[in-house]
Amino acid sequence: MPDNHEIADTSAVGALDAPLPRKTMSINMGPSHPASHGTVRFNIELDGENIVKLDPEIGFLHRGFEKSCENVTWQQCLPYTDRLNYVSALCNNFGFLTAIEKLAGIEIPERAKYIRTIGAEIHRLCDHLTCVGAMGMELGGFAPFLYAVEARELLWDRIAELTGARVTTSFGRIGGVERDLPEGWVQKVEDTLVKVEEFRHEIDELLTHNRIFIDRTRGTGVLSAEDAVDFGFTGPMLRASGVDYDVRKAHPYWVYDRVQFRVPLGTTGDNFDRYYMRMAEMEESISILRQCFAQMQPGPHIVDDWRFVLPPKPQVYSTIEGVIGHFKLIMEGVKIPKGECYSFTESPNGELGWYLVSDGSGRPYKVHCRAPGIQMVGALEHMVKGSLLPDLIPTFDAINMIGGEVEQ
């Protein structure tokens, strides 16, 4: 039942002459709404057109992912991580593997670090394209979305050539990546990046100076730097509020300390800044990719240690050492030393953290995922309270909530 916020005192003399009691209206938005991406239901209380109260109800994509991990080997968790943020699966794959490697004390080969950086940056592009495209579409402009999806599709083709799958990549192994870059792939990506730059430019032209888009995004969903930090924001949402924190710069991993890139910062912390963070970061990602291609050298793509990595197939089929290594890693899993760790990487929407506990067996004792979106969904009411209902749309768009990772 809606709360009555201001109810006229009808018992008073002449009450009938008093203005009508102003009741708030309770409306329900979602879980599938044409003006939002992300499967979430909002219980909204409106006073007229203004939001009085907003209660996001998540859980429509809950699969018990963390618990499921406890029943499978460490390596078998990888397909589950694909389904966290399914637009940028490689960031999740590699982030999870990096956490396991921290726990096991494995140093992966140089080339694997470059391949991981390349994969993660391509998927960062995909994620940002999806976010800005969907944001434009949900604010009324359909063309940017088509350009964004066209560009994303080109990149996903490259990902499919690398991993065998467009979305659910399950790429990467404990100790490196499953296989080296395909022949001629680098040149194909270079060509694709030129096209992606063109599409990015088109979207930029269509949205960044678009009067309607600016009206809907500028000054809406504003969050101060202090509040953003207090709520636990990370990623573009935090940087839009002017806080200079990017895991890739603050705690460099893989090869981020060897490539040059800038961390764009916003000034006002409104939805336009959040949009523009992503547009700017796409440029940086393209630059990082080109630097990686220029820097990377041939070499092994996975560590040579049979405690963690499956033996090469010829050895498995013809030697007892190989068949034992294969059998033990498949049936019992990679034995990760007893202990616990927290490891984090910069995923497109913010810090993707992994808290892992191992009891020394081949299966995780506990897996916890710190998804970047959950804190932002939690702050949604704070950002839109008192503002108009239409302001909810760009604010929720800018969060880029992914149900798969928010609802573990």
Place this chain on the structure above:
Amino acid sequence: MTDEKKPTAPSEAVPAGSVSGIQQAPTTTPPADAGQRPGGEARPAPAAPPNVAPASPAAQQAKPGVVNATIDGIPVSVPPGTPIIEAAKSVGVDIPFYCYHKGLSIAANCRMCMVEVSNAPPGKLVPACQSPVAEGQKVTTNSPRVLEHHRAVQEFLLLHHPVDCSICDQAGECKLQDYFMEYDHDASRLDMPKWMKNKRKDLSPSITLDQERCIMCTRCVRFMAEVAKEPVLGAFGRGTREVIDVFPGKQMTSNYQGNVVDICPVGALTSRDYRFRARSYFLTATPSVCTGCSRGCNTFLDHFQGVPYRYRPRENMDVNQYWMCDIGRGSYHQLYEERVAKARVGKGDAVAAEAVRVAAEKLKGAGAAVVVSPVLSLEDAMAVMLVAKEGLGAKEIFVSGRADETGDDFLLRGDRNPNRKGVELAAQAFGLAVRGWNDLGKSKAKAVLLAGVDVPAAPEQVAAWLGGLDTVVALAANDGPVAQAAHVVLPLATHAEGEGTFVNFEGRAQRFLPAYPPRGDVKPGWFWATAIGAELGLAYRYASAREVFLEQSRRLAAGALGTFDWDDAPRDRIKGVTPLTGGTVDGRPPGWRQLVPLRTPNTAA
């Protein structure tokens, strides 16, 4: 284990402060009434048990008969003569080994357990299984030299090992696999063809030897000579051509030969009963008790998806040490062969509740004779006798059970029923006179309640006799002439499907745990007894064997079960790997059921 301490004669008294270990084996087992083996030779006592009683070093110095040393920096105090490997185990340091076995003499031929000790000649490693702990000794088990030695031994043992894991029964419980991942984990350096040896040599109708897989630890040779007392195995040849074999013209015939499969650290010796029927890593091992005879050897029952695959002995120095006999080992077949899955009234299947109602109606006031099988657990027996006494007004019970056969002087008993003592205790508790099977024929009863269909006579004869009675109600686990002669059959759970207690011939109560849930309408004996009792108007209602025990065991004579505590059950259940589904629901390749036919499709398939 929760076993009641066996009544100990003075000569068998366990020294204070010492865990019951192998040192006592010659005096505590075989028990006094089992008699000595021919030749009167005591079983070998190769190792003294570790004493891990913590005490300050000063106090230990003062104590006579204690040796102090450090293992990887951890202080340890043990009785003199304790091998380093046992002392290390007592403080949580695992030293790898293949040939060492607590129940056998020391061979020290696998060279896997070599460690560094402070009092060895310079540059020498010593075998931890053979070297007793010395006063003030410093033992190092994880130095680079020791680890390099483990790696080298592991590489050497695998050098000519066949590429067999995929077809080997031992895969998943193989020490070669475990130690390879721990100490070697590197590629083969062999650049020549592997030596070929005999891959399937039948040592007996139940044991097959694969000489290629053998690592020549000689555990089997020592077992056959020292424990089974049938020295027919030997090591033949030298060097790379050395093989295990039986002496010419001989065969393994011992009733204890199955143990060589258990103690074989690799897949060289395999059981022909178990061979190629299951993958050991899928099997869940539930602590259980063998029902083959009244010894009650402690076992693991290995099962997968509700089908038992084998028994393995579980260490209990007071009952069976580390061993069990082949007759007991094969008794798991009864757990799934020819099972009764549905309640029956007359010749047709019936709804369970209806069958219980008919059973109670027929038994009521019929002056039925109650026959209890000593294969039933103590809880089942007590529940049946409760109904016999209070619901049917019985004054006596008849004990059926499997017929006596010849026992031996080691583990196997002549009485092939696991719980005769328990049934007698229960009858005594309820004030019921115990009558033998032969007295049943003399009784004038025209109605019989058979709790368990194990009979000491030819089943066909028994069935013919039962055919002349007015009413026969049977709780039956296995189908056969006796169950088919009954007018009402209630499907009875085996000990693998329920939990409870067996009291062995020496009065030792032992808990067994449920391995897997029963199928169909199968229920434990206490359930059927309580259900019939309820139809007869009794007020007893039980939801578990535990409730039956806690309430009804109060009637037992004081101290009848010693210090037995029902809730203090063995906890060492070992869960198998949950197979990932692929094609079939249990992850096995399609058609595996055709490859390995289970003999009772109605219950086990």
